[in-house]
Amino acid sequence: xxxxxxxxxxxPIFCPGCSHDQVLRSLDKAFLNMGLAGNEICMVSDxxxxxxxxxxxHTHAMHGVHGRALTYAAGIKMVQPDLNVVVTMGDGGxxxxxxxVIAACRRNLDLTLLVLNNYNFGMxxxxxxxxxxxxxxxxxxxxxxxxxxxxxxxxATATGAPYVCRCSTxxxxxxxxLEEAIxxxxxxxxxxxxxxxxxxxKLNKLTPQSIADSLEAQEPICGPVAANQREEYRSAYMRExxxxxxxxxxxEVEARLTPPSQGRQEVSILGAAGGRVITxxxxxxxxGMSAGLFATQKNEYNVxxxxxxxxxxxxxxxEPIDYNGSxxxxxxxxxxxxxxxxxxxxxxxxxxxxxxxxxxxxxxxxSQAQVRTMDLKxxxxxxxDWATASLAFMAxxxxxxxxxxxxxxxxxxxxxxxxxxxxxxxxxxxxEEG
Amino acid sequence: MALSLMEGNEAVAWGAFDAGCRxxxxxxxxxxxxxxNTMLSLLPPAGGxxxxxxxxxxxxxxxxxxxxxxxxxxxxxxxxxxxxxxxHISFAIASEIPVVIIDVQxxxxxxxxxxxxxxxxxxxxRWGNTGGCTGIVLSPVDVADCxxxxxxxxxxxxxxxxxxxVASSKEIGMTRESVDLAALERPALRERALQPxxxxxxxxxxxxxxxVPYFAPIGGEVxxxxxxxxxxxxxxxxxxxxxxxxxxxxxxxxxxxxxxKFSFYELYEEEGSETLLITYGVTSxxxxxxxxxxxxxxxxxxxxxxxxxxxxxxxxxxxxxxxxQQIAVVEANLGQYxxxxxxxxxxxxxxxxxxxxxxxxxxxxxxxxxHG
Numbered sequence: 072x073x074x075x076x077x078x079x080x081x082x083p084i085f086c087p088g089c090s091h092d093q094v095l096r097s098l099d100k101a102f103l104n105m106g107l108a109g110n111e112i113c114m115v116s117d118x119x120x121x122x123x124x125x126x127x128x129h130t131h132a133m134h135g136v137h138g139r140a141l142t143y144a145a146g147i148k149m150v151q152p153d154l155n156v157v158v159t160m161g162d163g164g165x166x167x168x169x170x171x172v173i174a175a176c177r178r179n180l181d182l183t184l185l186v187l188n189n190y191n192f193g194m195x196x197x198x199x200x201x202x203x204x205x206x207x208x209x210x211x212x213x214x215x216x217x218x219x220x221x222x223x224x225x226x227a228t229a230t231g232a233p234y235v236c237r238c239s240t241x242x243x244x245x246x247x248x249l250e251e252a253i254x255x256x257x258x259x260x261x262x263x264x265x266x267x268x269x270x271x272x273k274l275n276k277l278t279p280q281s282i283a284d285s286l287e288a289q290e291p292i293c294g295p296v297a298a299n300q301r302e303e304y305r306s307a308y309m310r311e312x313x314x315x316x317x318x319x320x321x322x323e324v325e326a327r328l329t330p331p332s333q334g335r336q337e338v339s340i341l342g343a344a345g346g347r348v349i350t351x352x353x354x355x356x357x358x359g360m361s362a363g364l365f366a367t368q369k370n371e372y373n374v375x376x377x378x379x380x381x382x383x384x385x386x387x388x389x390e391p392i393d394y395n396g397s398x399x400x401x402x403x404x405x406x407x408x409x410x411x412x413x414x415x416x417x418x419x420x421x422x423x424x425x426x427x428x429x430x431x432x433x434x435x436x437x438s439q440a441q442v443r444t445m446d447l448k449x450x451x452x453x454x455x456d457w458a459t460a461s462l463a464f465m466a467x468x469x470x471x472x473x474x475x476x477x478x479x480x481x482x483x484x485x486x487x488x489x490x491x492x493x494x495x496x497x498x499x500x501x502x503e504e505g
Numbered sequence: 506m507a508l509s510l511m512e513g514n515e516a517v518a519w520g521a522f523d524a525g526c527r528x529x530x531x532x533x534x535x536x537x538x539x540x541x542n543t544m545l546s547l548l549p550p551a552g553g554x555x556x557x558x559x560x561x562x563x564x565x566x567x568x569x570x571x572x573x574x575x576x577x578x579x580x581x582x583x584x585x586x587x588x589x590x591x592x593h594i595s596f597a598i599a600s601e602i603p604v605v606i607i608d609v610q611x612x613x614x615x616x617x618x619x620x621x622x623x624x625x626x627x628x629x630x631r632w633g634n635t636g637g638c639t640g641i642v643l644s645p646v647d648v649a650d651c652x653x654x655x656x657x658x659x660x661x662x663x664x665x666x667x668x669x670x671v672a673s674s675k676e677i678g679m680t681r682e683s684v685d686l687a688a689l690e691r692p693a694l695r696e697r698a699l700q701p702x703x704x705x706x707x708x709x710x711x712x713x714x715x716x717v718p719y720f721a722p723i724g725g726e727v728x729x730x731x732x733x734x735x736x737x738x739x740x741x742x743x744x745x746x747x748x749x750x751x752x753x754x755x756x757x758x759x760x761x762x763x764x765x766k767f768s769f770y771e772l773y774e775e776e777g778s779e780t781l782l783i784t785y786g787v788t789s790x791x792x793x794x795x796x797x798x799x800x801x802x803x804x805x806x807x808x809x810x811x812x813x814x815x816x817x818x819x820x821x822x823x824x825x826x827x828x829x830q831q832i833a834v835v836e837a838n839l840g841q842y843x844x845x846x847x848x849x850x851x852x853x854x855x856x857x858x859x860x861x862x863x864x865x866x867x868x869x870x871x872x873x874x875x876h877g
Contacts, residue, residue: 081741110728115570125732126741131723133573134732135566136592142563146570146578149554150528151724154574171566174559312549321519321686323507353510353681360508360683368510368681374535374619393790395680396865 076102076109078129090240090265091120091187095127098157098185101249112155115144117168119194120267121161121187138168141175144182152305155253157183163192165223166201172223172260176230179258180304185249186223186260189267190277197270208274223262224292233257233300236293239286240265241279248293255295257303324483326363328476331469335388338471339400339417341410342458345377348406350484351458352383357480358462358472359387367395371413380409383458387471402471403440404461405429411436426470428461450499459493463500508683513651513673514581516684517607518543520655521579525694526605527553528576530567532560532586535619536675537609540581561589569593569602573731575722577659581607583675584626585616587633594668595634596733598756601666601709601718603697605658608670609678612863621863622675624786624837628844630670631815638756640668642815643769644785648682653690654769654812660695661767665759666717672814674837676787676865700727709752710738716759761816768818772825775805780875781829783822783846785811788837788866795871804876817845826850835871837861 077083077099085092102112112130116122118137125132131154133143140158148156165172165186175182191209192198199207199215202223209215224237234255236248240263252259264282266272302310338355342348349370356366364387373379384397399420405411405427411418411434421427421440428445429435435442445457445464452460466477477497485493511519517540521529529544531537545555554571558564561582568578582590587608597604608630612621630642641661643654651673658669700706700721708730712719718738721729730740736752737743771789773796784792789810796808809825811818826832833856834843843857858874860866 110724110726113723125730129728131728132730132732132740133570133723134734135569135596136733139562139566139593142558142566143570143573145556146528146530146567146572147574147723148570149556149567150571150574150576151722154724170559171563174563308554312552315550317550318546321509321511321515323509323686324683325507356510356681356683360510364683365508366510366681366683369676370679372620392682393793394865394868395682395790396867398867 074103075099076107076112076128076130078127081126083127084123085120086269088266088268089120090189090267093240094185094187094245094263094265095124097245098249099128100246101253104246104250105253107155111153112157113147115140115147115156115158117160117164119161119163119192121159121164124159138164138166139171140164141168141171141182141184145175145178145180148180148182149305157185157253159185159187162186162188162190162200162202165221172226173230175258176227176232176260178304179231179233179301181256182258183253184258184260186262188223188262188264189271191267191271193267193270210270222289223260227260228292228296228299231299232260232296234259234295236261237286237289237291238263238293239279239282241282251294322483324357324360326361328362328473328479330359330362330364330387330476331471331473333389335386336471337397337400338385338402338404339397339414340383340385340404340458340461341406341414342381343407343409344372344375344379344381345455346381346406346458347455348381348383348458351462352385354459354462354477354480354484355385355472356387357483358476361476361479364389365392367392369395369397380407380413382410382413401425402465403427404458405433405435406457406461408434428464430457447500450501452496452499456496460497460500463497464502467500467502506685507687509686510681511648511684512539512679512681513645513648513677514539514609514679515543516648516651517581517655517671517673517678518547520652521605521659522547522551523691524577524656524659526577526579526659527551528568528571528578529554529580530556530558530564531580531582532558532564534583534586536611536622536679537581537583537586537607539679540607540609544579561586562593565590565593565604565606568604569597572602572604573723573729575724577603577663579605579607581609583609583611584613584629587626587629591633594640595636597668598634598638598640599636600731600733602731603662603666604668605655605662606668606670607655608672610672610674612861618863620675622787622837623861623863624672624674624788624841625861627672627814627836627838627841630672636753638753639760639816640670641665641760641767641813642670642672644672644812644814645677646786646789646810646812647677648684649689650812651677653692656692656694657767657769660692663697664695664717665763666697666720667760672786674787707738708740709736711755716755716762764813764816764818765820767813768821769812770818770821771810771812773808775800775807778805778807779830780833781807781809781826782833782835782875783809783811784835785814785842786837788835791866791868792835792871795868798868799872799875806875814842817849819849822846822849826853829853831856833858833875835859835866835874837866
């Protein structure tokens, strides 16, 4: 067993009197007390003086971008669960990586976060950080007087960290605290206050005693947080996935039916969001494939979920399809004004062979196409089903698809009660003569 | 032949799964979200990990940690997410971390239009990192390519230890089409070269006869050291100009000098054609129709569809363009890749046609642009 895990190739080079140096040595002692070898530990760090920790230890190491150390640590721990993953960051990393700190507290993956909190950005000239007291003199002029300092322990507790400690570099029991934090099975946060002699104490009076006094003036916190005790994340993740069934490979459509007409067919379904237009498009594609046709389905809708147009452009063709912007539909299903308005450009191009199947009241731009009204409402069909019902309308007319092709598509897409409900709904569709 | 109905994003996920990817982290964004959805249905039942990042920076950070721990990893986003990935793309390039990044491009600039496509990120994917060293960018044309090129992307990420992008688009990722799964090309899987046992580990020394270092996973027996800082072969920070230059040159050279080995393309040569049309992505589908129609109308036009965009497959393009009087480049942006074509073919007239209006470029527009 080695007597230190410090890296003999890279001895520590912190400023004389820097609190980081003491934390480094306490952490080394903690590792040794726990009987850990270098390859059982990964030090993860980011930018700033705390970012030297990974180099000064002879352990696995990952040093990355400012504030992001917790993200690498999470990836490492999910893949290598037996590794002791210790993250160091400063109060700078705490600020820029705030979202990651909150996420880690909420998640409770078994990582240890040590924040080496010395109230300023040491490397860049002593600018103020999220933890700089308002009365301090720092390298950011008056700006730190305007921002309230962040107390990490309060943040971590409020966001779900199950182990939180606010402490001083100079506490006699720091090594014990670090050991307990590393041994804790879950996310542990240790906010370690200390002195930056290179910058902070040039203009501010700060001593181990004044740090101790200021910590004492706050509600002390060091250890497991009762309200936040729960199952560790990876263990909970593994429990959740244990019961999952493997998803089936993508379904293959058997081509056993005959399409009603030869050649390429293009169909535009112009509806509104919430009208199951995309599902109707999928059914039409599956129907075509059941008759040996190639299919593409290009959809258009807004990011709004239940508002705005929803459009599916389908191409069914006996040969593979290259360009799939639907240019010349033989059938246009016009279900809503929003959909028609979005595609108003296509109507002038429709020829006399084309057919528009329109819901009553939908305003159609002028075209040469034939128009048939589908009064699906009068057949007792809800508006959300009109897009699907229009396929039954087409099938009864032997237009683009046959009733058998539609049935095949339904059976591929739906199962059980849903399938029966869709079949019942489509059973109400009647194409009147004329 | 039996066909399956699938969108490009689902095909990417199946490609990743079949390539052995067992770690995915992502943040929801249209039009890439269905990759996340599909990975969530595929990986956990197979014992794999799916994480939703608190933001895109975290998503890629999770992937980099998991990759260094030895997993095959992937993330997926769209242009606004690539912006946030930038610092970790730089990390992955500098520190040779294998990762596959899917960019389902949407219409930009900025947050643009979430449900419309474009190929607006093509130069961004090459240059959106600090230091300017290159990664690899592959460009699918259809759903079948989404599957095959994702597997290729994993192979390349593993072999060359770098980020590999698949530059998909809303028009491929969210378009469903029939695809013959049994006929899909399934490249043989390749894995990163592991540190041989019993040797002192130099994490950034190229393995003998190659330009790529051996990999030792964080968490393995051998201590593995990773850093985003400028480093020497030993993985420690270095101020030595010679070591720095050697690293940055190797990072570029390991990909640029090898691009002939992964220059994916389709070529449709027409006898008598004086023009070679060059394109990529979903626009290739319109270009194929346009070239067929022009050829049938007595104006034979050849077509080169590039599926490796970065590093620029210079040898391939120069070689294939040699016999043509003129070159035409069509792309769904205001003129990005045409800059490369003009750079490597300085002696040929290179016409450009590009639109970025949220519609697919049509065969008619291409014919009009070429012949008026």
